[in-house]
Amino acid sequence: MKTELNLLERSYSLFRYPKLANEQLQAWDAGDEYLIQHVEELALPKSSNILILNDNFGALSCWFSKEHKVTTVTDSFVSLQGIKSNLSANQLSGVTLLNSTDAWPSDIDLVLMQIPRNNRYLTWQLDQLAQKYAGRCQLIAVNKAKEIHSSTLKLFEKFAGSTTTSLAWKKHRLVFTELSRAAQKPAVEAYTTWPVEGHELTLANLPNVYSGESLDLGARFMLEHLSKLDADNKDVVDLGCGNGVLSIKLKQLSPTARITAVDESFMASASAKHNFKLNQLDDAQCKFITNNCLDGFEAASQDRVICNPPFHQQQAVTDHIAWQMFCDAKHVLRPKGELMVIGNRHLGYDKKLTRLFGKHNVKLVASNAKFVILQATK
Ligand SMILES: C[S@@+](CC[C@H](N)C(=O)[O-])C[C@H]1O[C@@H](n2cnc3c(N)ncnc32)[C@H](O)[C@@H]1O
Structure with a gap:
């Protein structure tokens, strides 16, 4: 099982949490790699403010914290521990770690998202993004192509803004959304x-x-x-x-x-x-x-x-x-x-x-x- 993410001449050691002796699963996926490669091609100005939602074990947080100001939000204590230990094992610091019940920062240039399994959570995150950052930044989300259904894309359109997708790469696809506030959108209640x-x-x-x-x-x-x-x-x-x-x-x-x-x-x-x-x-x-x-x-x-x-x-x-x-x-x-x-x-x-x-x-x-x-x- 691979524990070194080698990409674009950079390398990070990444482990899942908790570390298991006979771990079969990698701490990142091809979706993380696709997202990283795409964002690097955008050549963002240094120290951009990046909001990362649902990073699994910190591949995205580690990568982007080298040159940017990263805020990472997760609902998972296990992920949070994994992200913390991978940041520290790779001598990276300065990432703001938030849990899912914390308020998000107002000053954001780009949002990256690993699309969550749960559609209610996805809808809520999309709605929050549109409310907070409409007209100010783009969302780039990623998932396995087979998990991105036309109904998933409808949620992006309905709750976050106009949406397009990339070609598939290693069975993953990117979703691009220009965050905007739709005129007639049902209210999304937290509870x-x-x-x-x-x-x-x-x-x-x-x-x-x-x-x-x-x-x-x-x-x-x-x-x-x-x-x-x-x-x-x-x-x-x-x-x-x-x-x-x-x-x-x-x-x-x-x-x-x-x-x-x-x-x-x-x-x-x-x-x-x-x-x-x-x-x-x-x-x-x-x-x-x-x-x-x-x-x-x-x-x-x-x-x-x-x-x-x-x-x-x-x-x-x-x-x-x-x-x-x-x-x-x-x-x-x-x-x-x-x-x-x-x-x-x-x-x-x-x-x-x-x-x-x-x-x-x-x-x-x-x-x-x-x-x-x-x-x-x-
Ligand atoms: C099958 S649900 C049960 C929820 C609730 N008790 C019920 O009966 O409806 C399992 C719960 O375990 C939680 N869980 C998963 N991994 C966990 C972990 N490592 N430590 C603590 N809770 C965990 C999940 O978030 C989920 O809420």
Whole structure:
């Protein structure tokens, strides 16, 4: 697996985050290379102000920070850590790093974007760009050609301005948009809010929150099987909390629970915090943290971990995060503490949990045609 980006007689060492011993995936893609080569041909004046949205692990931030003033925005804590460590490993500094809930700078000459997977997040970013920079700069975005559908380009046209595309190069395509404010454009709200049928709760979702437009089917099944804690003042972690749906249900069942909701998406942890207030829950004893799994958490500090694990990270389908989550959960649980996990049947989480907790300590709580809920006791 390549870790040296060699392009136009420059070279950077780039790693994904966290660094894995047997990493199979590169920290940048041909889309980054295409964007870099195109922007270099533009020969921008030195020290131009460049805004970079959704840089994966810092290829774009590293490259453009050599000659320009770069502001990089990401919703991903994992990406942010990767960008930071790649900047420092390549002795680069001066990049302003923002998370997705921060305000963007007003003085920008060019915007570069890795097009996000989630169309609601894309729409929101396009709308923000048009509102802030209309008539003042161009957006150049990139993605795999097969991910750029005519419906994607319609979003660019509708929310950001007049749009053209490049030829494909190494299966990637560039999208060029002259940012402008369309006369009649629907308003794009930051939060999408809906009630959860059958449960007394309402969920508000910032644009990049997982399953932000309807309840995840796994979460729905888990809601039916979450049980009240067996005593007051217990410590619980909701690992990969998304909009906080599981934390909120648990807090309704056990009002004295001290809940820590953790997600690697800044918009998720912010939405979970917002949703405690929206559902009139007392959050004085609760925390909402943006983190990579449970990095830095104290060992043996929790009574229960609840988890609906992800099975992809950015564009890559992977089960290393679920494994990391289970290992971290075991580490933070007190003896006799419980990890409760929901997953698709075919994912084989039972084998992973058995390996970690021992056969006799893993039990099936519930199952249906699609999902299993498992409980592992430390
Ligand atoms: C399947 S969703 C579950 C969301 C919510 N708990 C639910 O049940 O609807 C998995 C969540 O894990 C988060 N996630 C992915 N990688 C993570 C990581 N390394 N550390 C913490 N959270 C992560 C995702 O952002 C996503 O919100």
